[in-house]
Amino acid sequence: MRAFSTLLDRLSFTPSRNGKLTLVRDYLKETPDPERGWALASLTGALAFDAAKPSFIRKAIEARMDPRLFALSYDYVGDLAETVALVWPTKARANREPELSEVVDALRSASRREVPQLLERWLDALDPDGRWALLKLLTGGLRVGVSARLAKQALADMGHVEIAEVEEVWHSQRPPYEDLFAWLEGRSEKPSPNTLGRFRPVMLAQAIDEALDFAKLDSRAYAAEWKWDGIRVQAVGEGGRKALYSRTGDDIAQSFPDIVAALNFEGVIDGELLVVRDRHIAPFGDLQQRLNRKTIDGKLLQQFPAGIRAYDLLLDGTEDLRALPFVERRRRLEAFVARIRNPCIDLSPLQPFESWEELAKLRADPPEGDARLAEGLMLKRWDSIYEAGRPRGPWFKWKRDPHLIDAVLMYAQRGHGKRSGFYSDYTFGVWREDSKGDRALTPVGKAYFGFTDEELRRLDKFVRDNTTEKFGPVRSVRADNNFGLVLEVAFEGLQRSPRHKSGVAMRFPRINRIRWDKPSREADELSTLESMLNR
Amino acid sequence: MPKPNALLRPSPAGLYCPPGDFHIDPVRPVPRAVITHGHSDHARPGHGAVAATRETLAIMQARMGDGFAQATEALRYGQMIEHNGVEVSLVPAGHILGSAQIVLRWQGLTIVVSGDYKRRRDPTCPPFEPVRCDVFVTEATFGLPVFRHPDDVDEVAKVLKSLQQFPERTHLLGAYSLGKAQRLICLLREQGYDQTIFTHGALDEMNALYEKFGIDLGPLAPATTKKKKDFAGAIVVAPPTSIEDVWTRRFNDPLPAFASGWMRVRARARQRHVELPLILSDHADWDELTRTILEIDPGELWITHGEEEALCRWSELNGINARALELVGYEDATEGEA
Numbered sequence: 001m002r003a004f005s006t007l008l009d010r011l012s013f014t015p016s017r018n019g020k021l022t023l024v025r026d027y028l029k030e031t032p033d034p035e036r037g038w039a040l041a042s043l044t045g046a047l048a049f050d051a052a053k054p055s056f057i058r059k060a061i062e063a064r065m066d067p068r069l070f071a072l073s074y075d076y077v078g079d080l081a082e083t084v085a086l087v088w089p090t091k092a093r094a095n096r097e098p099e100l101s102e103v104v105d106a107l108r109s110a111s112r113r114e115v116p117q118l119l120e121r122w123l124d125a126l127d128p129d130g131r132w133a134l135l136k137l138l139t140g141g142l143r144v145g146v147s148a149r150l151a152k153q154a155l156a157d158m159g160h161v162e163i164a165e166v167e168e169v170w171h172s173q174r175p176p177y178e179d180l181f182a183w184l185e186g187r188s189e190k191p192s193p194n195t196l197g198r199f200r201p202v203m204l205a206q207a208i209d210e211a212l213d214f215a216k217l218d219s220r221a222y223a224a225e226w227k228w229d230g231i232r233v234q235a236v237g238e239g240g241r242k243a244l245y246s247r248t249g250d251d252i253a254q255s256f257p258d259i260v261a262a263l264n265f266e267g268v269i270d271g272e273l274l275v276v277r278d279r280h281i282a283p284f285g286d287l288q289q290r291l292n293r294k295t296i297d298g299k300l301l302q303q304f305p306a307g308i309r310a311y312d313l314l315l316d317g318t319e320d321l322r323a324l325p326f327v328e329r330r331r332r333l334e335a336f337v338a339r340i341r342n343p344c345i346d347l348s349p350l351q352p353f354e355s356w357e358e359l360a361k362l363r364a365d366p367p368e369g370d371a372r373l374a375e376g377l378m379l380k381r382w383d384s385i386y387e388a389g390r391p392r393g394p395w396f397k398w399k400r401d402p403h404l405i406d407a408v409l410m411y412a413q414r415g416h417g418k419r420s421g422f423y424s425d426y427t428f429g430v431w432r433e434d435s436k437g438d439r440a441l442t443p444v445g446k447a448y449f450g451f452t453d454e455e456l457r458r459l460d461k462f463v464r465d466n467t468t469e470k471f472g473p474v475r476s477v478r479a480d481n482n483f484g485l486v487l488e489v490a491f492e493g494l495q496r497s498p499r500h501k502s503g504v505a506m507r508f509p510r511i512n513r514i515r516w517d518k519p520s521r522e523a524d525e526l527s528t529l530e531s532m533l534n535r
Numbered sequence: 536m537p538k539p540n541a542l543l544r545p546s547p548a549g550l551y552c553p554p555g556d557f558h559i560d561p562v563r564p565v566p567r568a569v570i571t572h573g574h575s576d577h578a579r580p581g582h583g584a585v586a587a588t589r590e591t592l593a594i595m596q597a598r599m600g601d602g603f604a605q606a607t608e609a610l611r612y613g614q615m616i617e618h619n620g621v622e623v624s625l626v627p628a629g630h631i632l633g634s635a636q637i638v639l640r641w642q643g644l645t646i647v648v649s650g651d652y653k654r655r656r657d658p659t660c661p662p663f664e665p666v667r668c669d670v671f672v673t674e675a676t677f678g679l680p681v682f683r684h685p686d687d688v689d690e691v692a693k694v695l696k697s698l699q700q701f702p703e704r705t706h707l708l709g710a711y712s713l714g715k716a717q718r719l720i721c722l723l724r725e726q727g728y729d730q731t732i733f734t735h736g737a738l739d740e741m742n743a744l745y746e747k748f749g750i751d752l753g754p755l756a757p758a759t760t761k762k763k764k765d766f767a768g769a770i771v772v773a774p775p776t777s778i779e780d781v782w783t784r785r786f787n788d789p790l791p792a793f794a795s796g797w798m799r800v801r802a803r804a805r806q807r808h809v810e811l812p813l814i815l816s817d818h819a820d821w822d823e824l825t826r827t828i829l830e831i832d833p834g835e836l837w838i839t840h841g842e843e844e845a846l847c848r849w850s851e852l853n854g855i856n857a858r859a860l861e862l863v864g865y866e867d868a869t870e871g872e873a
Contacts, residue, residue: 026700072842076800079802
């Protein structure tokens with residue numbers, strides 16, 4: 001498993017997406033089956049070993065090493081897997097290094113009792129990087145900054161195909177994915193995606209360019225509906241198989257048993273997953289309480305009930321509707337939702353409008369009710385078919401204008417990758433009155449994009465010229481009532497957050513403008529932000 | 536036989552030999568000093584008389600100027616001088632060019648001060664020579680079982696493999712200007728890299744000095760240019776602090792690497808935004824420290840600086856009489872230059 005451990009090692013130190021793509025793509029190209037298939041499975045989160053417990057690792061090292069020496073080592077390194085990988089006493093080539101496929105096969109079929117022995121044998125046979133990879137594999141958390149989607153993108157790059165093609169067939173394939181690799185290397189036909197309950201790649205929208213596009217678009221050719229602020233999902237009922245997918249095809253049924261249990265139809269619905277109470281949607285923050293949960297209790301389901309607001313129908317029974325125009329699919333969707341009478345699923349209403357001007361007014365000032373919580377509007381051509389990916393034109397997203405506040409730059413941190421020579425991560429704050437009535441700045445967010453390269457140079461210089469203190473890679477910058485740099489920050493929304501000192505957390509904050517002209521004392525107050533919460 | 540601390544004992548300025556009336560690697564100016572090697576935490580200016588290898592003296596002169604000491608005495612490895620009944624000789628330590636262990640003999644007692652040392656082969660200096668003694672005074676920079684340096688050849692090969700995978704990126708190799716940079720360059724040459732290696736100005740002085748002492752570093756050129764693309768796929772060696780700095784903006788999508796034993800620990804590498812950690816050290820790792828101690832089999836072990844606690848515990852488990860001297864002023868060469 002040397003190639004695999006080298007890959008994980010390099011990935012853990014490579015910050016850039018393109019760098020990671022290159023590493024994974026090259027690995028997949030150069031490594032034989034089935035090892036590369038198991039590596040792909042572990043990178044896409046498809047590998048879990050029930051019999052392997054993290055406590056086995058501690059027990060193994062305690063048997064081999066003086067506890068005091070181990071304690072000193074662990075204190076220094078701070079990570080159990082890494083410490084054990086480094087301190088494990090090496091025997092002079094006790095055993096042959098195991099292959100990744102060997103390790104995976106053994107772990108999948110081993111009982112809990114057998115794992116410690118296997119673990120010891122392998123730790124003896126591997127070098128430090130190999131041990132680290134093994135222990136990461138065992139504990140199930142690779143944590144090398146590679147998402148399932150990135151791994152699939154690397155796979156698509158390797159095979160010179162679009163990622164949508166890979167996603168189309170992914171769910172019908174099982175590790176170590178030999179058929180998939182055979183197809184991508186031109187040795188065989190594309191595998192048939194015909195598995196019941198499989199994921200169908202999602203259609204996405206481009207952001208509209210207000211200046212250019214509206215002049216060319218005929219308002220009568222488009223339908224408008226609100227873009228709900230939840231998670232885009234695909235709910236499937238096919239030949240008895242039920243599934244709930246995220247928009248990248250990840251199976252999220254585990255976190256939403258309430259939805260899955262209620263899937264009472266034969267068909268595929270594309271919609272938005274939200275927390276819904278009495279037919280009214282809740283803000284995104286509520287849905288966050290349900291995401292990525294492995295264990296669900298009744299209380300959670302009661303407090304944050306989930307529902308789907310349906311946008312589109314991809315399959316009606318066994319009939320594939322994707323080649324039909326939107327106007328036709330919409331008619332079928334309306335009939336479908338009415339027919340199934342599912343308590344968790346309702347219809348996303350279309351927003352009627354006469355002209356772009358009228359729609360613009362609605363967007364700026366949405367009507368009372370759910371629309372006020374929407375992210376913006378979706379514009380869909382009535383004649384558009386359902387095609388995977390992000391084609392330009394048939395569908396547009398028209399997000400609401402972001403909120404803007406003026407905040408003062410408080411801290412700056414070095415950037416990563418290409419920006420590691422610059423202080424490009426900025427923490428900014430607003431004014432807050434303390435108990436004595438004095439004003440002090442309190443940090444409310446961090447942003448690292450939104451400015452041009454030229455602006456970055458100026459910002460970096462400002463940071464260096466006005467540093468008051470350094471804490472490792474972080475510098476604190478002079479910021480008081482008489483001096484400070486004001487940044488106009490744009491953000492999508494605000495949530496209450498007990499985790500942040502200010503009590504609020506921003507969504508997608510970015511620097512909109514740098515207000516060199518504005519005095520720091522004129523920056524916004526925390527109370528302004530808090531009033532946004534209560535709206 | 537006299538007690539060891541009659542021959543050598545810690546003092547505010549560093550290790551002091553009372554009968555010989557001299558210090559070893561003193562941290563403040565003293566009348567007489569014997570210096571193990573040229574790194575700035577061991578070799579300081581302002582002493583009266585300094586004895587060291589001629590390479591160490593040359594390094595001190597280059598870095599600190601002509602008046603770095605009032606008088607100097609160059610000693611060859613193995614050459615013995617005597618002062619007030621104390622015999623002093625230098626043997627190779629294998630750390631950097633000119634590095635030495637100091638052997639003291641007096642009234643039947645032998646104490647060896649290791650200075651900084653390693654056991655790996657180094658193309659730029661002769662290897663460490665173990666000397667039997669009553670007291671072995673050792674450094675403990677990497678004195679934790681987590682530090683086991685991998686093979687030099689494999690580490691350097693990573694650079695060449697990375698150049699193949701990312702041929703448009705400038706590979707910035709951070710290395711201390713004295714010792715590490717020159718060893719790294721030699722190791723690259725040994726693996727067949729014969730193209731020009733670009734260097735940061737801070738390395739020029741020591742590179743020239745090593746060349747003068749007969750170590751061939753191959754074609755080098757300063758890392759100054761007008762166009763970023765001049766450095767696509769090039770190797771640039773620079774001091775560690777500059778690989779994260781403003782200076783790097785001139786390069787094409789730089790890939791920061793850092794050659795240091797500290798790169799063994801992932802958090803340290805990530806903290807410094809190192810994308811390619813090269814675990815290459817001029818100090819002995821845990822296995823080498825413990826092996827060396829067992830090989831020399833001293834009556835007593837004194838630990839001067841580094842990770843003393845673990846080495847003391849190991850000594851206890853192995854029946855060796857050890858104590859930490861807790862000398863201050865000797866950096867583990869993490870942040871600044873050593």
